Every structure is written in C-alpha cells, then in structure tokens.
Amino acid sequence: MPWEVRDGTQKLLAPAAGTFIGSGKADELARHCRRQEVDTVIFDDELSPAQSRNLERIFECKVLDRTSLILDIFAQRARTREGKLQVELAQLQHLLPRLTRYWSHLSRQTGGIGMRGGEGESQLESDRRRVQERIDKIREELVLVRRQRRTQRTGRQRHQWPLASIVGYTNAGKSTLLNALTGARVLAEDKLFATLDPATRRLRLPTNQNVLLTDTVGFIRKLPHRLVEAFKATLEEVAQADLLLHVVDISHPLAEEQIRAVNTVLEEIGAADRPTLMVFNKMDRVKKGELVNRNLERHPNTVAVSAATGAGFPALLAELGSRLRPAREFVELKVPHSEPAVIARLHAVGQVVERDYNGDSARFKARIPAHLHAEFAPFIVQDLGVA
Numbered sequence: 001m002p003w004e005v006r007d008g009t010q011k012l013l014a015p016a017a018g019t020f021i022g023s024g025k026a027d028e029l030a031r032h033c034r035r036q037e038v039d040t041v042i043f044d045d046e047l048s049p050a051q052s053r054n055l056e057r058i059f060e061c062k063v064l065d066r067t068s069l070i071l072d073i074f075a076q077r078a079r080t081r082e083g084k085l086q087v088e089l090a091q092l093q094h095l096l097p098r099l100t101r102y103w104s105h106l107s108r109q110t111g112g113i114g115m116r117g118g119e120g121e122s123q124l125e126s127d128r129r130r131v132q133e134r135i136d137k138i139r140e141e142l143v144l145v146r147r148q149r150r151t152q153r154t155g156r157q158r159h160q161w162p163l164a165s166i167v168g169y170t171n172a173g174k175s176t177l178l179n180a181l182t183g184a185r186v187l188a189e190d191k192l193f194a195t196l197d198p199a200t201r202r203l204r205l206p207t208n209q210n211v212l213l214t215d216t217v218g219f220i221r222k223l224p225h226r227l228v229e230a231f232k233a234t235l236e237e238v239a240q241a242d243l244l245l246h247v248v249d250i251s252h253p254l255a256e257e258q259i260r261a262v263n264t265v266l267e268e269i270g271a272a273d274r275p276t277l278m279v280f281n282k283m284d285r286v287k288k289g290e291l292v293n294r295n296l297e298r299h300p301n302t303v304a305v306s307a308a309t310g311a312g313f314p315a316l317l318a319e320l321g322s323r324l325r326p327a328r329e330f331v332e333l334k335v336p337h338s339e340p341a342v343i344a345r346l347h348a349v350g351q352v353v354e355r356d357y358n359g360d361s362a363r364f365k366a367r368i369p370a371h372l373h374a375e376f377a378p379f380i381v382q383d384l385g386v387a
Contacts, residue, residue, distance in 0.1 A: 019058065020051045030059045042069055046224070049098040067094055067224040082145050089138045090224070096131050099124060161202075162324040163212045165238045167266070168247035169258035170218030173281040175199075177247060177307040178215040181317075207321040208351045209369075214241070221261040223268075235269045243323050244276040250295060250304065251285035277319060280304040283311060328367040330384040333376060336361045342379060 010025045019026045020043060033041065040062045047055070047065040055063045064072075071091050078084040166174045178184055182201035200214040216238055238244065246262060248255055259278075266272045278299050283292055284306040292304050303319055305312030328351070335342050337360070346352065346366060354365040365384065368376060 015045075018050065019054050020045070020047055026055065026058050033059055033061060040064065042066075045222075052098060066222065070220070070224055082142075085138050085141055085145070089135060089142065092131050092135050092138070094224075096128065096135070099127055099131070161210045161212050162242040163200075163214065163240065164203075164243045164245055164320065164324065165214045165216055165241035166245045166247055167216055167238055167262060168218065168245075169249065169252075169262055170220050172218065172247045172249040172252075172258070173307045174218065174247050175215050177245075177279070177281060177305070178213055180307045180310060181313070182213055203320075205317055205321045205324075207325065208347075208349075209321065209325070211320060211324055213245075219262045219265045221257070223261075223265050235271075238266070239269055239271045239274070241271075241274055243320075244271065244274045246276050246278045247281050248278060249282050250280040250292060251282045255295075275323065277323060278302040279316065281307050284309050329370055329373055330365070330367050331376070331380045332382040332384060333364045333366065333379045334361045334381045335364065335379045339379075342376075346376065 008025075008029055010021050012022065016022055021029075029041075032038075038059075038061060041055070041059050042064045043055075044066050046067045047063070052063055052065065071087065071094060074087045075084075075091065078087045166178060168174050178199065178201060182203050184199060184201045200212055203211045203213045205211060216235070244266075246259070248259055252258060263272065266274070278301070280292065280295055280302060283304045286292055296302050296304060303312060303316045305316050330353075333346065335346070337357075343362060343364075346364060346368070349372060350366040350368040352364055352366045354363075356363045373380075
C-alpha cells in the first residue's frame with residue numbers, strides 16, 4: 001500500500017503511567033494501525049521504558065518516542081568521528097534502560113538447578129555490561145576531544161580575534177549564512193540537523209578586523225537532555241563566544257516559538273548571559289515588509305538579512321564591527337617610504353583613518369590592536385587615545 005502519515009491526539013490531565021495515552025485510546029489507535037498495516041508509531045514526547053514496552057505490545061509494531069527519532073536523525077547526519085561518538089553516546093544512554101524489551105522472548109526460559117535466572121536474564125546482563133563498557137570508552141574519547149578543543153581555542157585566542165557563534169533553530173539557515181559571509185563550503189541543506197559538527201571560519205569586517213565565526217548544531221523544541229550532555233564539547237564553543245548570532249527563520253509561522261526554544265537550550269548550556277544579536281533570516285521569502293518591520297520593533301538590536309541573496313549584509317557587518325570592536329589604540333605613525341613592509345602590515349591589521357604619502361615619510365592615523373603596539377612602536381609619533 002502507498003506510504004502515508006497519520007496523526008492522532010488526546011487531551012489528558014497527566015500522561016498515563018503505563019501507556020502515556022489512555023488505554024482506550026491506545027486500543028483504538030492500535031485497531032487503526034492493524035487495519036492500515038502501520039509498521040511504526042511515533043510519540044512526540046519521551047516515553048519511559050515501561051511505556052515503550054506496553055505500547056509495542058498493544059500496537060504490535062515498532063514504537064518510537066521523540067528522543068529516539070531525533071537520535072536516529074542525528075545518527076544519519078553525523079559525519080566526523082567526534083559527531084559520531086557524541087551521537088552514539090546519546091543513543092546508548094537512551095538504550096540502556098530499555099534493553100529489557102529486546103530480550104522479552106527469552107524471559108520465560110528457566111535455568112537449570114542452582115541457576116538464579118534463565119538464558120534471557122543472562123543475555124540481558126551481558127548486553128548491559130557491554131553497553132556500559134562502550135559508554136565508558138566513548139566518554140574517555142570525548143574527554144580527549146574536549147582537551148583538543150581547548151587547545152584549538154587557546155591557539156585561536158593568541159590572535160586576539162573575537163569569536164562569534166551562530167546559533168538558532170534547526171533549518172534556520174545558519175550554515176548558509178556562514179558560507180555567504182566567509183566563503184566557506186559547509187554543508188547547507190534544507191533539512192533538519194544538516195550540520196552537527198562545528199565549523200569555524202575567519203571573517204574580515206569592513207573595519208579591517210578579523211572575527212572568528214562558528215556554525216553550531218541546530219537547536220529544537222524539547223531537545224533531549226542526553227543530546228545536550230553528549231554535545232557539550234561542541235556546545236562549549238557557544239558558551240565561550242564573545243557574541244551569539246541568533247539566526248531566526250522569519251518566514252516560519254512558528255518563529256516566536258522557535259526563538260523561545262533556542263533561548264531555553266541556551267539556558268541549559270549556561271550561555272543565556274552571552275551578548276546576543278538576533279538575525280532575522282530568509283527575508284526574501286516574506287512578501288510583506290510590515291512583517292519584517294513588526295518583528296524588528298518587537299525585538300530590539302536586531303537585523304534582517306537574506307543569507308541566500310546577501311540582502312541586509314552591510315547592516316549585519318556594521319553591527320558585528322560595532323559589537324565585536326576590541327579596544328584599539330588610536331595612533332599617529334610616521335613610516336619611511338623605505339619600509340613598505342611596515343605600511344603593508346599596517347593596512348593588513350589596522351584600520352587606517354588618514355594617510356599622507358607626501359614628504360620623506362608616509363604619515364598615518366590608524367587604529368591598531370593593543371597587542372601589536374610593540375610592533376609599530378618605532379614608527380608611532382603620537383598616541384591619540386583608545387578607540
């Protein structure tokens with residue numbers, strides 16, 4: 001029969017302890033599933049191990065909860081070894097308390113004289129031990145991953161470049177924005193969780209300063225806690241950022257709900273206090289300009305862009321330059337024409353405000369990073385302050 005999707009809802013004061021939905025509703029849906037030869041039922045919430053077992057017995061087919069489905073999607077999207085390890089850890093932690101149902105067919109087999117349990121129990125305990133050993137092994141490997149990330153972060157900090165992390169609901173256009181701003185070639189597809197592994201690229205702003213821009217895993221409503229824990233090494237990039245770019249799909253009918261979902265996850269990972277610039281993306285998909293204006297009024301300190309067309313990028317880059325501008329020394333320099341390398345270096349790392357090439361030496365007024373003062377000290381004739 002052709003593939004199709006059906007859904008059903010039920011209003012309850014509280015989930016039923018044994019079946020999540022009421023037993024009558026479960027029987028009703030089970031009859032429908034048998035008539036339609038349904039092979040998978042998905043619940044948009046997390047089920048306990050007992051609820052999963054009971055529902056599979058009633059429906060006589062595979063039952064997935066929200067967490068299982070999200071973990072399956074993550075497993076398909078993971079590309080790097082780190083991403084695969086993080087997803088596998090979350091899957092095994094989710095599976096461990098649910099192993100019982102996989103050996104229910106052996107539970108009635110009894111052991112011989114002097115044996116405490118049957119073959120099913122022995123196999124169950126063996127599998128639990130193997131799963132726990134694998135969990136411990138993955139955790140050890142992820143400790144190394146976190147150590148490597150800290151080393152990489154320390155290396156980047158030597159450049160004194162600020163870090164901006166792109167966050168947002170899944171499929172909001174974060175990777176497309178990173179690619180458009182930096183020329184990166186990060187995978188950007190119209191699907192959930194296309195990006196699991198963080199990608200960091202350098203962005204040179206119109207003020208001639210460098211910024212590190214990091215794309216991160218997309219968030220989602222009710223993101224499973226196990227995934228947040230497993231992806232801590234990745235999400236540390238968010239918590240350590242100097243600025244968060246909260247990308248929102250302004251064309252989505254549930255944009256406000258998605259904003260709240262992202263803010264909830266940011267609180268969970270300890271990044272709620274990070275300075276944030278909200279970026280309304282996909283403005284090219286919104287026909288009515290008043291929708292953009294209304295959202296800009298509702299959320300101050302916000303810019304609207306289209307990562308697909310580049311519309312709004314000048315305003316975004318200007319805002320980034322303002323938000324991430326480090327304390328720079330405003331100096332006047334006198335550089336002999338016989339030192340072209342110094343002049344080239346000044347233009348590469350500083351923001352030249354005035355220039356005069358007449359006379360024996362070229363004269364400049366420029367803003368330079370404080371940590372480069374010693375490099376240009378022989379040519380500085382006047383300190384004009386900090387700007």
